[in-house]
Amino acid sequence: MAVERRKKVEDLRSARWFAPDDLRSFGHRSRLMQLGYSEADFMGKPVIGILNTWSELNACHSHFPERVEAVKRGVLAAGGFPVELPTLSVDESFTKPTSMLYRNMLAMEAEETIRSHPLDGVVLMGGCDKTTPGLVMGGLTAGVPMIYLPAGPMLRGNYAGKALGSGSDAWKYWDERRAGNVSDEQWQGLQGGIARSAGVCMTMGTASTMTAIVDAMGLTLPGASSIPAVDSGHQRMATDCGRRIVDMVWEDLTPDRVATSAAFRNAAIVAMATGCSTNAVVHLIAMARRAGVDLTLDDLDALGRDTPLLANVRPSGKDYLMEDFYFAGGLRALMLQIGERLDLTCMTVNGRTLGDNLEGAVVYNDDVIRPLSNPVYHEGSLAVLRGNLCPDGAVIKPAACDPKYYRHQGPALVFDSYPEMKKAIDDENLDVTPDHVLVLRNAGPLGGPGMPEWGMLPIPKALIKQGYRDMLRISDARMSGTSYGACVLHVAPESYVGGPLALLRNGDIVRLDLDNRRLDMLVAEDEIARRKTEWTPPPPRFERGWGWMYSKHVTQADKGCDFDFLERGFGAAAGEPDI
Numbered sequence: 001m002a003v004e005r006r007k008k009v010e011d012l013r014s015a016r017w018f019a020p021d022d023l024r025s026f027g028h029r030s031r032l033m034q035l036g037y038s039e040a041d042f043m044g045k046p047v048i049g050i051l052n053t054w055s056e057l058n059a060c061h062s063h064f065p066e067r068v069e070a071v072k073r074g075v076l077a078a079g080g081f082p083v084e085l086p087t088l089s090v091d092e093s094f095t096k097p098t099s100m101l102y103r104n105m106l107a108m109e110a111e112e113t114i115r116s117h118p119l120d121g122v123v124l125m126g127g128c129d130k131t132t133p134g135l136v137m138g139g140l141t142a143g144v145p146m147i148y149l150p151a152g153p154m155l156r157g158n159y160a161g162k163a164l165g166s167g168s169d170a171w172k173y174w175d176e177r178r179a180g181n182v183s184d185e186q187w188q189g190l191q192g193g194i195a196r197s198a199g200v201c202m203t204m205g206t207a208s209t210m211t212a213i214v215d216a217m218g219l220t221l222p223g224a225s226s227i228p229a230v231d232s233g234h235q236r237m238a239t240d241c242g243r244r245i246v247d248m249v250w251e252d253l254t255p256d257r258v259a260t261s262a263a264f265r266n267a268a269i270v271a272m273a274t275g276c277s278t279n280a281v282v283h284l285i286a287m288a289r290r291a292g293v294d295l296t297l298d299d300l301d302a303l304g305r306d307t308p309l310l311a312n313v314r315p316s317g318k319d320y321l322m323e324d325f326y327f328a329g330g331l332r333a334l335m336l337q338i339g340e341r342l343d344l345t346c347m348t349v350n351g352r353t354l355g356d357n358l359e360g361a362v363v364y365n366d367d368v369i370r371p372l373s374n375p376v377y378h379e380g381s382l383a384v385l386r387g388n389l390c391p392d393g394a395v396i397k398p399a400a401c402d403p404k405y406y407r408h409q410g411p412a413l414v415f416d417s418y419p420e421m422k423k424a425i426d427d428e429n430l431d432v433t434p435d436h437v438l439v440l441r442n443a444g445p446l447g448g449p450g451m452p453e454w455g456m457l458p459i460p461k462a463l464i465k466q467g468y469r470d471m472l473r474i475s476d477a478r479m480s481g482t483s484y485g486a487c488v489l490h491v492a493p494e495s496y497v498g499g500p501l502a503l504l505r506n507g508d509i510v511r512l513d514l515d516n517r518r519l520d521m522l523v524a525e526d527e528i529a530r531r532k533t534e535w536t537p538p539p540p541r542f543e544r545g546w547g548w549m550y551s552k553h554v555t556q557a558d559k560g561c562d563f564d565f566l567e568r569g570f571g572a573a574a575g576e577p578d579i
């Protein structure tokens, strides 16, 4: 496709660093020469930053060093000058207390790295849960042309001839182990077989949900999010990203022309149809607010009500994993199925519309990617609740829980901290029935801190041994996108700031009514008011450093947990450096 040049060499952002005949530019040029480049390598060329979230503690991104080389090859072939810039890795597997505490740090780092350097365009390399929203939030605010390069899912897990799904099967077999049904040897085998290659979790967890969202929004090359990490097609996609970003610079195809209100709506519909992680709610809202797009919990609930779940991929779907999804046609095939609900005129990073990009998409297996006439679940994967326990909202994933909990009423069993909960859950004599509602509080954005993925509270050992595997659970935490069960999450406002969850007591009756999207405690209003006057705030979690800054500025779950001062509209946009 011919490149429509909107920019001349002298308009390049990097020209401000390299072109003038002055002392500063002399310094910039001489420093690139120190790195071994000649002027012919970089003068008058789009400088492409490759923001790489690789680290030796990010197992999902272990193929990134090789992919960086592929991107560079593409950039060079298209006449650009590639530079790799490391950014915070925010690995999901090792970061304590939770990677979510650092999503905004990555977003800030990405934004400031782009702004402060001579970059004309960027390729953002991420995939492990928080890296996608973190990089995209930063990239949207920085505003230079960008392409997102998703890490891609790892290969299917396997043990003893059976496919294993990231996260989901770990929880499942852990419950069986707690019930005494899994030997040490089997446990070792599961440990070695559940993560078999580079790439992100290969269930439709947070990682694959978020990359699908960014793909649907038009910020990746079409269908890029579905390609398995170690497939040679992934490498070719990386080279294509490099080639394409150079043209995007000349075309001045900035992210505000792609990440529009209609694109966010498309992304939310696609998220619902994929059986998305509950985490997507928080990240979608945060990204939208960066883009200046008005997207609320209620919008997401409305889209969820009439978008059927079509991707039969675990944990919301029954049978398949991301590799199957790719071979069944991938995200483009899924978008084809719901094409009539999408705005196909949206522009995407390849310079074509979403509709153009769906041409030629094919569903190769309609059990994996279902038609509208045979969905996995008749509604979308998420529902938003309100009520006297969650006036600002809470989220549940009905497709991933036992339908008998859609209407449920039972006594609360309340825990104030994760260690307290863990101790009780492991007590075989705990006084608990399957009707009880397990509640964990002080696990929200400020209370957790960082809103950890504690929301899938373990089923008490006493009930596990009796064969129970699901219960109604409520918290102000998040849960892993690979989790499942009747878990109400993201209760807002959180208990740590005095939200009504803080006022709930053991034995109070809690009622969930999914049809009417209600979550309430059946406690008289004057009693709730009385308890509120008795409530005292817990001590601060942090007295210094990042955590202190985080606690001063993080917003509640219904607002996306961004920092208030980073959202669009907080103040004037940062100007370009003029020195």
Ligand code: FES
Pocket: 060, 091, 092, 093, 127, 128, 129, 166, 199, 200, 201, 205, 207
């Ligand atoms: Fe990286 Fe799941 S741990 S995506």
Ligand code: MG
Pocket: 092, 129, 201, 205, 206, 207, 480, 481, 482
């Ligand atoms: Mg996860």
